[in-house]
Amino acid sequence: MGRRARPVLASLGPVALDRAGEEPLHRQLYRALRQAVVDGRLRPGERLPPTRALATEWGLSRNTVVTAYDTLLAEGYITGKVGAGSFVASALPDAPPQGAPGRLETRRGVGLSRRGLSLAAVGQDTRDPQGRPFSLGSPDLAAFPFALWAQLLGRSWRVGGRALAVEPDPLGHLPLRASVASYLRAVRAVRCEAEQVVIVSGAQQGLSLVAQLLLDPGDVAWVENPGWPGNRAALLGAGARLVSVPVDQEGIDVAEGMRRGADARVALVTPSHQFPLGVTMSLRRRLQLLDWAAARDAWIIEDDYDSEFRYVGPPLAALQGLDGAGRVLYVGSFSKVMFPALRLGYVVVPPDLVGAVRAVRRHFDGGTSVVPQAALHHFLADGHFASHLRAMRALYGGKRAGMLDALEREFAGLGRAEAGEAGLHVILHLPENLPDRVLSARARAIGLTVPALSDYYEDGRGGNGLMLGFAAHDGEALERAVRDLAHLATDMA
Known part of the structure; x- marks a missing residue:
């Protein structure tokens, strides 16, 4: 059947549900009711019909209506206990109270560029600084040797002295870059020398840095779907036009990416451990992706997300290690292995991009704080990291x-x-x-x-x-x- 409209509440007016569409009916009903609340057709304090009555009138299952109501309740658009009466909330989540003491008025999107609006609309931040059960991206801080770390910080000051207090090298502390290069060659089969390693303030900054370096506004970039919102944000921040490419059990579908955006300038991928699905990109797909990049003169940004924690089989080589054409930029972080507040990551760039990265980094933020870099060098070189x-x-x-x-x-x-x-x-x-x-x-x-x-x-x-x-x-x-x-x-x- 096609679309059909039925009267609900007199204040709501006609609502169309697409019973033959792909979107579940409970989501359609939720969106219709939410929009009616937001635009004022359902007024604050107005009572919604009982779930059973609404289900009967609309020819829906009661579970469909209950689910829609539950979503509205969870997001703060209605109040009350489902089954005992539900009412439109008096203060809506999208409309902050006016004149609240000590708070500034929030005007959404005022003065933002189109790029700013796109960045602001990127998915929610699911990190939980309170560390509640099931929180993502939080290591076991009780297991980290903070006393040793404090000793290494002190050692860095004693050994480095005033040399650590001057303006940093935009590419990072050279001893740490050498330690990182040695580690990546041994553990991840990355082809690199110290000169190719750029120390950044976390992987997210690394992604943003290389996106700014490689993309012009309007350039097409592949992004995995589903994927980490931060990856989308890094590309949007460079003005890219995103092409979402589906992920299956072999990783990103390269053939589908070529069909949707053959002229892409960049592909941002997580081949070792895709987020959120957790799949590993197959060798067939890796080689296919590298062939595409070499043929199209495109770039691949490899986000080596959570590759350190592998529980099945031998360690996997990085995609960068298979690259013979110099088209892969490799991004990683120490925050998950050590502790989130460390904010130290790295980017391995092809040799012919080192000079450009140095210049861009000088104007980007000047470089990353040197003292924790020196301590991390000792942590790696002395075997504590391994x-x-x-x-x-x-x-x-x-x-x-x-x-x-x-x-x-x-x-x-x-x-x-x-x-x-x-x-x-x-x-x-x-x-x-x-x-x-x-x-x-x-x-x-x-x-x-x-x-x-x-x-x-x-x-x-x-x-x-x-x-x-x-x-x-x-x-x-x-x-x-x-x-x-x-x-x-x-x-x-």
Whole structure:
């Protein structure tokens, strides 16, 4: 059947639901009601019809209406307990209260460029500084040797003295660049010398730096779908026109990328551990991608996300190590292995780009603070980094196995857990009657941080699941959190 319109509330007016479309009906109903609240057709305090009555009038299942109401409730557009009366909220999340003491009025998008608006619209930041259970990107800080790190900081000052206080080399502290190059050659099979290594303030800055270097406004860039919002932001910040390329079990679909954007200037990929799906790019796809870049004179930005934590099989060589044409720029970070506040990462660039990177970096921010770079050099050169990484890989492997067991036990019949061969998170795939955004919002209300898988897709469709990080908490805390999450899912099912 095609589109059909039915009257709902008199104030709402006609609403069209596409019953033959790909978007679930509960999402269509949610969007229609939300828009009516935002534009004032449903007024603050107005009572919504009971879910059963609305379902009967519209010819929908009650679960469809309940799910739409739950999403509105979780996002703050309605109040009340579903089943006992639901009302339009008096203060909406998209409309901050006027005249609130001590707060500045917020005017969305005023004065922003088109590029600024695009950046502001990039997906939510799912990091959790409070470190609640399941938070993504948080290592186990209790296991890091902070006393040793403090000693190395002091040693850096004693040995380096005033030499560390002068203006830094835009490419970074040379001893650290040499240590990083040695580590990457041995562990990741990266082809590089110290001169090619650029130390940056975290991987995100590295991505932004190379995007600014390689892209002109309007240039086409491939980005993985689903993918990390920060990767999209780095490309948008350079004015790129993004082409979303689907990811399957072999990684980014290169043939589809060529079909959608054959003239792309850049492809930003995560071949070792794709985020969020956790897949590893196959050798066939890697070679296909390298051939495309060489033939089109395009660039590949390799974000080596979470490659250090691999639990199945031998370590994988980086895509950069297969590149014989000098088309790959390799980006990595120390924050996940050590601690997030370190904000030290690196970019390995082809030799003929080193001079350009130095000039751009000089004007970009001048360089990264030298003292922690000197301490990190000693941490690497003295073998502490390798020792810590081995310990963390064993620790996280045990947590990963324990959480998978807990999910299999507690979510039997409610979901399916899937873990990639590497990384620090697990995906919990959910059935259609458990919308991931609703369950994510309810989990947040009880102190759990579980981002919805669908939020990482460009159009919000293509996956229904939850992202569960396991690194930051011990086994008992994770098991309790899994039980709490399962109780929420059971109540919704």
